[in-house]
Amino acid sequence: MRFYDEIRSIGQQxxxxxxxxxxxxxxxxxxxxxxxxxxxxxxxGDIYKGMPVTVTNDYRIPDYVGENTLxxxxxxxxxxxxxxxxxxxxxxxxxxTFIISSGGKxxxxxxxxxxxxxxxxxxxxxxxxxxxxLRTFNMVDDSVLHETEIAIDRTxxxxxxxxxxxxxxxxxxxxxxxxxxxxxxxxxYRWKTQFNENSKILAHSSVLPEMNHNExxxxxxxxxxxxxxxxxxxxxxxxxxxxxxxxxxxxxxxxHRPPEIxxxxxxxxxxxxxxxxxxxxxxxxxxxxxxxxxSAITSLKESLARL
Amino acid sequence: MRFYDEIRSIGQQxxxxxxxxxxxxxxxxxxxxxxxxxxxxxxxGDIYKGMPVTVTNDYRIPDYVGENTLxxxxxxxxxxxxxxxxxxxxxxxxxxTFIISSGGKxxxxxxxxxxxxxxxxxxxxxxxxxxxxLRTFNMVDDSVLHETEIAIDRTxxxxxxxxxxxxxxxxxxxxxxxxxxxxxxxxxYRWKTQFNENSKILAHSSVLPEMNHNExxxxxxxxxxxxxxxxxxxxxxxxxxxxxxxxxxxxxxxxHRPPEIxxxxxxxxxxxxxxxxxxxxxxxxxxxxxxxxxSAITSLKESLARL
Numbered sequence: 001m002r003f004y005d006e007i008r009s010i011g012q013q014x015x016x017x018x019x020x021x022x023x024x025x026x027x028x029x030x031x032x033x034x035x036x037x038x039x040x041x042x043x044x045g046d047i048y049k050g051m052p053v054t055v056t057n058d059y060r061i062p063d064y065v066g067e068n069t070l071x072x073x074x075x076x077x078x079x080x081x082x083x084x085x086x087x088x089x090x091x092x093x094x095x096x097t098f099i100i101s102s103g104g105k106x107x108x109x110x111x112x113x114x115x116x117x118x119x120x121x122x123x124x125x126x127x128x129x130x131x132x133x134l135r136t137f138n139m140v141d142d143s144v145l146h147e148t149e150i151a152i153d154r155t156x157x158x159x160x161x162x163x164x165x166x167x168x169x170x171x172x173x174x175x176x177x178x179x180x181x182x183x184x185x186x187x188x189y190r191w192k193t194q195f196n197e198n199s200k201i202l203a204h205s206s207v208l209p210e211m212n213h214n215e216x217x218x219x220x221x222x223x224x225x226x227x228x229x230x231x232x233x234x235x236x237x238x239x240x241x242x243x244x245x246x247x248x249x250x251x252x253x254x255x256h257r258p259p260e261i262x263x264x265x266x267x268x269x270x271x272x273x274x275x276x277x278x279x280x281x282x283x284x285x286x287x288x289x290x291x292x293x294x295s296a297i298t299s300l301k302e303s304l305a306r307l
Numbered sequence: 308m309r310f311y312d313e314i315r316s317i318g319q320q321x322x323x324x325x326x327x328x329x330x331x332x333x334x335x336x337x338x339x340x341x342x343x344x345x346x347x348x349x350x351x352g353d354i355y356k357g358m359p360v361t362v363t364n365d366y367r368i369p370d371y372v373g374e375n376t377l378x379x380x381x382x383x384x385x386x387x388x389x390x391x392x393x394x395x396x397x398x399x400x401x402x403x404t405f406i407i408s409s410g411g412k413x414x415x416x417x418x419x420x421x422x423x424x425x426x427x428x429x430x431x432x433x434x435x436x437x438x439x440x441l442r443t444f445n446m447v448d449d450s451v452l453h454e455t456e457i458a459i460d461r462t463x464x465x466x467x468x469x470x471x472x473x474x475x476x477x478x479x480x481x482x483x484x485x486x487x488x489x490x491x492x493x494x495x496y497r498w499k500t501q502f503n504e505n506s507k508i509l510a511h512s513s514v515l516p517e518m519n520h521n522e523x524x525x526x527x528x529x530x531x532x533x534x535x536x537x538x539x540x541x542x543x544x545x546x547x548x549x550x551x552x553x554x555x556x557x558x559x560x561x562x563h564r565p566p567e568i569x570x571x572x573x574x575x576x577x578x579x580x581x582x583x584x585x586x587x588x589x590x591x592x593x594x595x596x597x598x599x600x601x602s603a604i605t606s607l608k609e610s611l612a613r614l
Contacts, residue, residue, distance in 0.1 A: 027334050028359045035520025049370035052335045052359035057517045058489070059546065063356035082516060173530035175482075177509070182365070193521040200528035202484070202535065204511040209389060210364045213342025214500040217603045221507035221596065223480035224534070228509065239366065239611075246610045250603050294524045296557050303553045304546075 003198070003291045006124035007277045011152045013127025014145055014270065018114035019135040020098050026070045029053045030061060030095070031133075032086035033074035035193065036122035037100075040129035041074060042186035047265055048137055059085045061093075071095035073111070074129055076122035078104020081304070087111070100132055121292065123197055126190075126273060134266065144266050151267035155274040158259065159282075162275065165229075165256060166282030169201075174229040176279075179255070180207040181234040183265045184272070188233040191276035198291035199283035208232065209243050219251040228253075233272050235260040310505070310598045313431035314584045318459045320434025321452055321577065325421035326442040327405050333377045336360045337368060337402070338440075339393035340381035342500065343429035344407075347381060347436035349493035354572055355444055366392045368400075378402035380418070381436055383429035385411020388611070394418070407439055428599065430504055433497075433580060441573065451573050458574035462581040465566065466589075469582065472536075472563060473589030476508075481536040483586075486562070487514040488541040490572045491579070495540040498583035505598040506590035515539065516550050526558040535560075540579050542567040 028051050031041030038057045045053035054062060059082050065071060071090040075083040078101035087109055090097055097111035102118030102125075116128035134140045140148075169176060176195050180188030188205035195203035206215060219225065230253050236244045248254055261271040284291035335358050338348030345364045352360035361369060366389050372378060378397040382390040385408035394416055397404055404418035409425030409432075423435035441447045447455075476483060483502050487495030495512035502510035513522060526532065537560050543551045555561055568578040591598035 034517060038517070038520075051371045052361055052369070054359055054361075057514070058492075059516075060489075062359070064358045175530065182367075185365075196521040196525040200525050202511070202522065202525050202529045204509070207364070209366075210341060210345070212607055213345075213604060214503040215509065216607060217601045218503040218507050218509050220603055222509045223482065227531070242611060242614055243607070246607050249610075250606055289528065296524045296527055297520060299557055300519055300523060300550070300553050303556075304549060307549055 006120045010127050014148050016128050016131045018132040020112050022070050027068040029070045030065055031055045031072045032083050034080050034082050037074045037076050039190050043184050044133040046184040046186050061086045061089045065090055065093050065095050067094050069095040072098045074100045075106055078106035147264050148267040148270050151262040151271040152274055154261050155271045162278045163282040166279050167286050169229050169283050170286040174227055176203040177228050178205045178231040178233050179211055181236055181240055184269050187272045191233050194276050194280035197294055198280040200289050208240055230255045232257045313427045317434050321455050323435050323438045325439040327419050329377050334375035336377045337372055338362045338379045339390050341387050341389050344381040344383050346497050350491050351440040353491040353493050368393045368396045372397055372400050372402050374401045376402040379405045381407045382413055383432055385413035454571050455574040455577050458569040458578040459581055461568050462578045469585045470589040473586050474593050476536050476590050477593040481534055483510040484535050485512045485538040485540050486518055488543055488547055491576050494579045498540050501583050501587035504601055505587040507596050515547055537562045539564045
C-alpha cells in the first residue's frame with residue numbers, strides 16, 4: 001500500500017467503533033504505549049479532564065497503579081517490550097486492564113480487548129488507537145464525527161500549500177520547530193515524530209506558553225537561526241494569539257499556522273494530525289526518501305531481541 | 308552576583324529546610340509552574356510514585372482538581388500569570404493549596420506557604436524549589452543530603468572536561484540533543500532549557516527508550532547531522548545501556564554521558580543538574596554571551612502586561 005493511502009485512511013478510521021465499558025469507580029487512568037501508540041494516549045490526556053491521566057513510555061509503571069486504576073495498554077504490534085512489561089506490572093497490581101492492539105504477544109494477556117486493523121503502520125493508525133479512548137469516555141457523537149470528517153476533507157484540500165511549505169524545508173535543509181497549543185498541545189509532538197519517521201529529519205517540539213519561559217531567549221541568538229522553520233500545530237486564540245504575535249516580534253521569525261478549519265476540539269485535533277502528516281509526507285517525497293521505511297527502528301528491535 | 312556563583316550555590320540550596328505537612332488523605336498531586344519553576348515539579352513527578360503527579364504549565368488546571376488534590380503553586384517571582392490563574396482555580400475548587408515563591412503577588416493568596424530566597428534567577432533556584440517537595444514527602448534524609456553534597460562537589464571537579472565539550476559546541480555551531488533516562492528523564496528537559504536561557508542556543512530533548520521509536524529513524528538521514536551534539540543526561544544502565552549502544556551503532560553518532568558519580572536517586576539528580584548547568588554556562592562564556600540575560604523573556608512579559 002502507498003503510504004499516502006495510509007494517511008488518507010484517517011477519514012475512515014474515525015468511524016472505528018471499538019469501545020470499552022469500564023464499570024465501577026476509579027481514581028486515575030494510566031495509558032502505557034510507545035511511539036505512535038503513545039500519542040493517542042497523550043492527545044486523550046490533553047482533553048480528558050475527569051481524572052488524572054498519566055502516559056507512561058517506559059518499562060516501569062507508577063507505584064500507585066492499583067485497583068483504582070484504569071490501565072490501557074496500547075501497542076499497535078502487540079509486541080512492544082516496554083508495553084508488555086507495563087501490562088505485566090498492572091495485572092500484578094490488580095488494575096482494571098484494557099488492551100488495544102492489532103494482535104501480537106499481547107493477545108495472550110488477560111484484560112478487556114479491542115482489536116484494531118493491522119493494515120497500516122502504527123503511526124498511520126492513530127485514529128484506530130484514539131477513537132476507542134474517546135468513545136469509552138463518551139467524548140464523541142455522530143455530529144462530532146461528521147464535523148471531523150469535514151475538517152479532515154478541508155485539510156486535504158490545502159495540500160498544495162502544504163507541499164510548498166515542505167519544499168521550503170527541503171531546499172533550506174531546515175529543522176522544523178513546532179509549538180503546541182490548546183486543546184491538544186501534544187499534537188506538536190505528533191508532528192515532530194512524523195517528521196522523524198516519515199521525512200527522516202530531526203525536528204523539535206515544545207508548547208506555548210511554556211516556550212515563552214525559555215526558548216524565546218534563545219531564538220534571537222541561535223546558531224544558524226535561518227535553518228529553523230517555525231510552526232504552531234493548532235489555532236492560537238486569545239492570550240495564546242497575543243503571545244504568538246509578541247514572540248514573532250521579539251524573535252524576528254514568523255510561524256506557520258494551519259488555517260482555522262474548525263473550532264470543535266475533536267475536528268481540530270484530526271485536522272492538525274492530517275496537516276502535520278501531509279507536511280512530513282511531502283518532505284519525504286521532496287527528498288526522494290521512502291516515508292514508510294523505518295528500518296533503523298526495526299534493526300534496533302532485532303538487536304535488542306538477540307541480547 | 309556572577310552567574311557562576313548562582314550555579315555554585317546549589318550545594319547550599321539542598322540544605323534549605325522548607326517543608327509542608329499535608330494532613331489527611333489525598334488522591335492526586337497537581338504542581339502548577341512555568342519554566343524554571345516547573346522543572347522542580349517535573350523532577351519530583353519522575354521519582355515520586357505514591358499518587359498521580361501532574362505538572363501543568365498553562366493557564367488552565369484539570370477539571371478533576373478538587374478536595375482530594377494537593378495543589379502546589381510554584382512561582383519563583385510569585386507573579387507568573389499562568390500560575391496565578393491556576394492557583395485561583397485550585398482555590399475555587401477547594402484543593403489543598405501550597406505555595407512556593409520568593410514573594411510577589413502570590414503572597415496575597417491563601418494557602419500554606421514556603422518563602423524561598425529571591426537572590427538568584429528562577430533557573431538557578433531549582434534546589435530551593437525542589438527540596439520542599441522532596442522533604443514534604445520524606446524523600447531525603449541527612450545521609451542522602453550528604454551523598455548529594457559529595458556528588459555535587461565531584462561534578463564541579465569535572466569542569467575542565469565540561470568546558471571542553473562546551474567549546475566544541477560553540478566552534479561547530481552545534482545544537483545539543485539530550486536524551487533523558489531514569490531516575491529522572493525530565494533532566495534532559497532541564498538541560499535543554501539551560502542551553503536556551505544561559506547559552507541562548509536552541510536545543511532539543513527527548514527520552515530513552517521513547518526516541519528509539521521515532522528519532523532513531525531520523526538521525527542517520529538528518530540534514531546537517533554533524534551539526535548536532537548528542538548527550539544523555541544521566542547514567543544508562545541495564546536495558547537502557549543496551550539501547551544506547553545499539554542507537555550509537557545505528558546512527559553512527561556517539562553520545563556524551565556524564566560519568567557515573569553516584570547511584571543514589573537524589574545525588575544523581577543534582578549531579579546531572581550541575582553538569583548541564585555547567586555546559587550551558589561554558590557555552591555562554593565561549594560565545595561571549597551573558598548567561599544572566601533573559602531580556603527577551605522580560606520584554607514579552609512587559610508587552611503582555613500592556614495589552
